[in-house]
Amino acid sequence: EAGVAQSPRYKIIEKRQSVAFWCNPISGHATLYWYQQILGQGPKLLIQFQNNGVVDDSQLPKDRFSAERLKGVDSTLKIQPAKLEDSAVYLCASSLLRGNTGELFFGEGSRLTVL
Amino acid sequence: SQQGEEDPQALSIQEGENATMNCSYKTSINNLQWYRQNSGRGLVHLILIRSNEREKHSGRLRVTLDTSKKSSSLLITASRAADTASYFCATDARDMRFGAGTRLTVKP
Numbered sequence: 001e002a003g004v005a006q007s008p009r010y011k012i013i014e015k016r017q018s019v020a021f022w023c024n025p026i027s028g029h030a031t032l033y034w035y036q037q038i039l040g041q042g043p044k045l046l047i048q049f050q051n052n053g054v055v056d057d058s059q060l061p062k063d064r065f066s067a068e069r070l071k072g073v074d075s076t077l078k079i080q081p082a083k084l085e086d087s088a089v090y091l092c093a094s095s096l097l098r099g100n101t102g103e104l105f106f107g108e109g110s111r112l113t114v115l
Numbered sequence: 116s117q118q119g120e121e122d123p124q125a126l127s128i129q130e131g132e133n134a135t136m137n138c139s140y141k142t143s144i145n146n147l148q149w150y151r152q153n154s155g156r157g158l159v160h161l162i163l164i165r166s167n168e169r170e171k172h173s174g175r176l177r178v179t180l181d182t183s184k185k186s187s188s189l190l191i192t193a194s195r196a197a198d199t200a201s202y203f204c205a206t207d208a209r210d211m212r213f214g215a216g217t218r219l220t221v222k223p
Contacts, residue, residue, distance in 0.1 A: 004157075033211065042203055042213040043158065091157055093211075103148065104211060106157030 002026065004107035006092050012113045018080035021110045025073070025094030031055075033104065034067055034077050035091040043091055049075065082114045119147070119187075119204035120214040127220040134191040136217040138204035139184075145207045147180060149189050152201045152216070161189075161202075194221045 005024040013019050025032050030051055035043035046065065048055040051072035060067065064083070069075040079086055089109040095102050119138045128134050138147065146165045150158040164171045164180045164187065171178045177190040191198055201216040 035213075042215045045212050048211075093158070103160040103163060104150075104158070104205075106159070108157050 004092055004094055004105050006090075006107035006110050008110055009108065010111050010113075012115065013082055015084055015114050016081040018078065019082055019112060020079075021077045021090050021092075021112075023075045023077070023092030023107060025075070025092070026096075026105055029094035029096050029105070030072070031095040031097070032069055032075050033093040033095075034075070035093065037089045037091055037109070039088070046077070079112075082112075084114050087112055087114045119206055119212070121202065121204055121217045123217060124215065125218045125220070127222065128194055130194060130196055130221055130223050132194055132221075134194050134198070134219055134221070136189050136202055136219070138187040138189070138214070140187075140204075140206050141185065144182070147187050147204060147206050148211075149176075149178060149187075150203045150205065150213070152203065154200070158203065158213075191219075194219075196221050196223045 007022050011019055032049040034046040036046050037043045046060045047057040047067045049069040052069045065079055067077045089111045091106055091109045093104040093106045095104050119140050121138050144166055146163055148163045149161040151161055152158045162173050162178050164178050166182055175192045180187045199221045201218050203213045203216040205211045205213045
């Protein structure tokens with residue numbers, strides 16, 4: 001079974017530029033999560049999708065971050081404009097079960113450096 | 116938020132020793148999960164324990180859950196250098212939020 005795919009693995013941009021990350025969850029997984037993990041900290045939930053609907057985006061900085069999950073499969077996370085404090089690893093995870101009742105499968109993450 | 120909080124923040128042991136880390140949470144849960152993260156990698160699911168379970172085993176892992184104290188512990192027995200990683204707990208409810216984790220170092 002293929003795992004959660006994320007790209008790019010690494011991205012370096014200047015502040016005020018924009019960046020987009022892509023996630024392809026495991027086939028059939030209804031729930032998709034985006035997390036931000038700053039070095040030395042635990043993952044912080046940014047947004048949770050159930051199919052193509054948003055379940056929770058309370059911690060998403062909506063003035064600069066946006067995410068979508070068209071057709072309930074792939075998802076993109078965009079940052080525009082980026083700030084220095086956005087430097088982090090962006091992790092995508094998916095789960096087969098609805099809600100939070102099952103195991104999360106994580107991708108390897110996309111490491112963003114904002115200069 | 117149903118965030119789990121792990122302690123200690125860091126733990127260093129010798130290979131062969133047991134490692135115990137703890138997780139506390141604040142409100143009622145249906146399940147609690149433990150994950151491992153090797154440096155530079157994504158998180159990997161270790162074990163899920165449901166609220167009606169008190170203890171669960173998986174290989175060298177033993178997880179306990181005390182819902183009255185709103186706490187869980189993860190025990191890794193006979194640790195190996197390959198167990199060096201960060202360990203996180205997360206609970207269900209409204210979302211899957213993680214704490215800061217326990218950084219375990221197992222010295223060969």
